[in-house]
Amino acid sequence: MTGLRILAEARWPGTGLTGPDRLPPVPGFAASTFNPLVAETAERCLRARHGSAPAPGRTALLLASAGGDRAIARAIDEAAASGRRVPPLLFFQSNPNAVLGHIAARWGLTGPVVAISPAGARPGSVPQDALDHAALLLADGDADHVLVIAAEQADPPGAADATGAGTDRAVAVLVTSA
Amino acid sequence: MTGHAPPAVRPVITGIGVLSAAGTGLDALAEAAAHGKAAFGPVTRFDVSARRTTRAALLPEPVPLADAVLAAVDQACRQARLPAAGNPGLPVLLALHSDLRTRAVTDAVAAGATAAWGTAGVTRVYTGACVAAGTAVADAAALVAAGRHPRVLVAAGHLVEPGVFAAFDAGRALARDGELRPFSAGRTGTLLGDAAAAVLVEAEPDAGRRGAPVLARLAGWGRAGDAHHVCRPEPDGAGAVRAVGAALARAGLAPAEIGYVNANGTGSPLADRAEASALRRVFGRHAERLPVSSSKAVHGHALEASALLELAVTVAALRDGRLPVNAGWLGPDPDVGLDLVLDGPRTARPRYALTLNSAFGGANTALLVAAR
Numbered sequence: 001m002t003g004l005r006i007l008a009e010a011r012w013p014g015t016g017l018t019g020p021d022r023l024p025p026v027p028g029f030a031a032s033t034f035n036p037l038v039a040e041t042a043e044r045c046l047r048a049r050h051g052s053a054p055a056p057g058r059t060a061l062l063l064a065s066a067g068g069d070r071a072i073a074r075a076i077d078e079a080a081a082s083g084r085r086v087p088p089l090l091f092f093q094s095n096p097n098a099v100l101g102h103i104a105a106r107w108g109l110t111g112p113v114v115a116i117s118p119a120g121a122r123p124g125s126v127p128q129d130a131l132d133h134a135a136l137l138l139a140d141g142d143a144d145h146v147l148v149i150a151a152e153q154a155d156p157p158g159a160a161d162a163t164g165a166g167t168d169r170a171v172a173v174l175v176t177s178a
Numbered sequence: 179m180t181g182h183a184p185p186a187v188r189p190v191i192t193g194i195g196v197l198s199a200a201g202t203g204l205d206a207l208a209e210a211a212a213h214g215k216a217a218f219g220p221v222t223r224f225d226v227s228a229r230r231t232t233r234a235a236l237l238p239e240p241v242p243l244a245d246a247v248l249a250a251v252d253q254a255c256r257q258a259r260l261p262a263a264g265n266p267g268l269p270v271l272l273a274l275h276s277d278l279r280t281r282a283v284t285d286a287v288a289a290g291a292t293a294a295w296g297t298a299g300v301t302r303v304y305t306g307a308c309v310a311a312g313t314a315v316a317d318a319a320a321l322v323a324a325g326r327h328p329r330v331l332v333a334a335g336h337l338v339e340p341g342v343f344a345a346f347d348a349g350r351a352l353a354r355d356g357e358l359r360p361f362s363a364g365r366t367g368t369l370l371g372d373a374a375a376a377v378l379v380e381a382e383p384d385a386g387r388r389g390a391p392v393l394a395r396l397a398g399w400g401r402a403g404d405a406h407h408v409c410r411p412e413p414d415g416a417g418a419v420r421a422v423g424a425a426l427a428r429a430g431l432a433p434a435e436i437g438y439v440n441a442n443g444t445g446s447p448l449a450d451r452a453e454a455s456a457l458r459r460v461f462g463r464h465a466e467r468l469p470v471s472s473s474k475a476v477h478g479h480a481l482e483a484s485a486l487l488e489l490a491v492t493v494a495a496l497r498d499g500r501l502p503v504n505a506g507w508l509g510p511d512p513d514v515g516l517d518l519v520l521d522g523p524r525t526a527r528p529r530y531a532l533t534l535n536s537a538f539g540g541a542n543t544a545l546l547v548a549a550r
Contacts, residue, residue: 028408061403061539068276068305073341077278080344083228091349092409094342095307096276097539101408104540110420112401113541114313115306117280129302133317140320141182142401142424 003135007145008174010044011124012037013167023168026102030089032071034153035099037168038063042103042149045172054108059174060143061100062114064130064150066121068096071153103147111143123152123169131175138177145176182400182427185323190550192329192390193260193378194490195253197246198477199235199371203253207487208494211473212523214503218356218369218478224340231352234338235371235478243279244286246374247272247335248294251287254331254376255295258390263296269327271318272300273310273334273482275342280305287333297331305482308442309401310334311375312485312535312543316399318379329380334483338370342481346370353445358479359506360443360472361450361514368444371478375486394493395548397530398431400424404540411449415456417542418442418534422460425532425544434464436546437528438501440492441516442536443472444479445506449536454514469526471504471519485535489545492533496549499527 012023023036046055072093079086092098096115104113114137118127126148134146151170196203199217200210210217217235226232237246255262270291274280280303288299302317304310311334318330346352346368353359353367385392402420404412411417426433442453458465473491480487495501503522529549536542 058402060401065276066281068280070278073277076341076345080340083225085228086344086348088348088350091345091351092538094345095538096305097307097309097537097541098408099539100541101404101406101539104403104405105407108405110403110405110417112313113306113309113403113537113539114401115276115304115310117274117276117284117303117305119281119284119300119303133302136317136320137401139324140316142316 003178004131004175005178006173006175008045008049010041010048010172012041012170029093031075032069033168034069034071037170038099038149038151039102041170041172042147045147045174046107049174053106057144058111059109059145059147060111060137061104061109062130062134062146062148063096063100064116064118064127065152066118067152067155068117070155112137121150121152124171126150126171126173134175145174148173148175182424184428184430187323187325188382189319189322189379189396190382190385190392191377191394191396191493192380192385192392193254193258194393194493195250195376196490197237197250197374198487199237200477201238204490204494207477207491208498211476211491211502212500214476214505214522216476216505229347230354231347231356233356234369236338237372243335243337244283247287247333248290250374250376251291251333252294254378258378265296266298268297269301269330270297271302271314271330271332273304273314275336275482276305306537306541308481308484308537309535309541309543310482312545313401315489315545316401316543319396319399322379322381328384329378331378332486333376334486335374336480336483337372343370357506358445358475359508360445360475360504361454361511361516361518362507363509363511365445365447368446368479371480373480373483373487375483375490377486377489392550394496394550397548398425398429398546400544402542406540409538411452411536412540413452415452417540418453418456418536419459421542421544425546429546431530433461436530436532438495438531439468439470440488440502440533441470441472442534443474451513454516458515466517468517469501469519470516471502473502475505485543488533492531492547496531496547499525501526
């Protein structure tokens with residue numbers, strides 16, 4: 001990871017025996033595991049570094065997801081096609097920034113808020129595109145730290161099987177300039 | 179490095195492409211903006227009979243999203259006199275909505291740009307809502323200013339479609355009266371708009387060596403968060419203040435040197451008030467005579483493409499000496515307190531202009547444009 005120093009790392013599912021085995025719900029977010037996946041992985045990473053909120057300095061949030069929130073995207077498309085009224089909670093979940101606002105508000109993160117969709121991202125690993133972008137934000141001076149969250153929802157959502165192949169996976173790394 | 183010093187290499191804009199409800203090309207959009215000619219009409223592309231709001235700003239002729247983006251790319255690259263089929267190292271930054279079609283649209287844009295302009299595909303896809311394209315432009319400027327690339331192509335597209343329209347309608351984000359009235363008393367929300375846009379950002383020396391036309395200079399840029407809420411802006415616009423501050427510092431300018439602001443101005447009661455507060459905090463007494471308008475009043479809210487479309491409008495305003503009109507005005511909101519451009523064409527020759535964008539998650543971007 002040229003030019004970056006990792007300050008903390010966290011994963012979902014976790015590798016230890018501590019912590020919940022189900023994603024904790026996020027108030028106001030419904031109908032998809034994507035936002036709880038992002039929020040919990042970010043929370044674990046920030047806690048590992050800072051213990052408790054707020055985080056010092058300017059921290060950017062960078063969400064990288066090739067698939068995005070497919071459960072919400074499908075729910076919106078299906079509701080619109082049926083002619084039914086779309087549940088209002090889907091409004092702010094229709095873009096990936098909303099959950100980043102939840103994390104930023106909780107931890108006092110005042111850096112840039114960015115979402116990207118790297119092609120061919122491997123679930124459970126941080127795409128090179130996201131690391132390159134984090135390095136650019138740091139070098140350009142708008143942030144002191146970048147919390148990179150790489151999250152991929154099982155497809156179809158909720159299709160976890162016995163091998164774990166269909167599991168929602170995310171990894172978060174808090175980085176700064178080397 | 180954590181500062182915002184002016185860069186050694188100055189990024190300039192050498193090509194702009196636009197498709198909007200005002201028509202094809204930047205000139206059509208600039209003309210509509212200068213006269214405050216709003217492009218909203220009834221949505222006929224899909225059934226809106228069950229929605230509270232039934233209006234949007236649509237392209238005159240329906241075009242698939244990837245084709246619209248590629249048409250804008252073609253305009254920008256031709257204007258910049260880029261050699262066709264010879265740009266394998268040219269990064270392409272693309273801003274799109276995140277949905278089930280994002281990958282397919284990206285692949286189609288990548289294939290088209292490779293075929294027409296010899297690029298190596300799409301380098302990065304930005305999906306961060308209404309600052310997606312603003313972030314992409316800031317990143318392009320940073321890459322050029324740091325000497326990482328001689329030029330970067332930024333493209334974006336948003337077409338009004340049933341899902342997002344229904345979601346925004348359900349969230350009561352759309353104007354109940356079918357008009358987008360930024361900063362006005364009685365504003366009731368935003369209206370969506372179709373747009374595709376592309377901008378070539380280039381290092382000034384490289385543009386000079388190629389003999390490319392310099393349309394404007396990207397003098398500064400900034401990105402910052404509110405740290406406040408999932409979808410509501412911080413009431414005093416704290417993140418926007420920081421983003422503008424970063425843009426001013428990179429440009430090496432004082433607030434009083436800014437001569438026009440193309441505001442985010444979505445027509446949302448809360449967001450417009452927060453943005454007005456941010457502008458008053460940044461500009462102080464200068465805000466009393468600083469012309470401000472939101473060109474969304476003319477072309478609508480193009481979501482992920484909005485910042486690129488509004489950058490194009492801002493460059494045209496500096497080029498033509500005509501400021502976009504803040505259309506849809508009903509009367510003053512005492513909480514706003516800005517010098518709005520209310521009728522046009524308003525002639526002015528500012529040297530520097532800002533274009534601002536804000537999004538869910540408390541994201542903010544500021545782009546500072548210098549006349550050539």
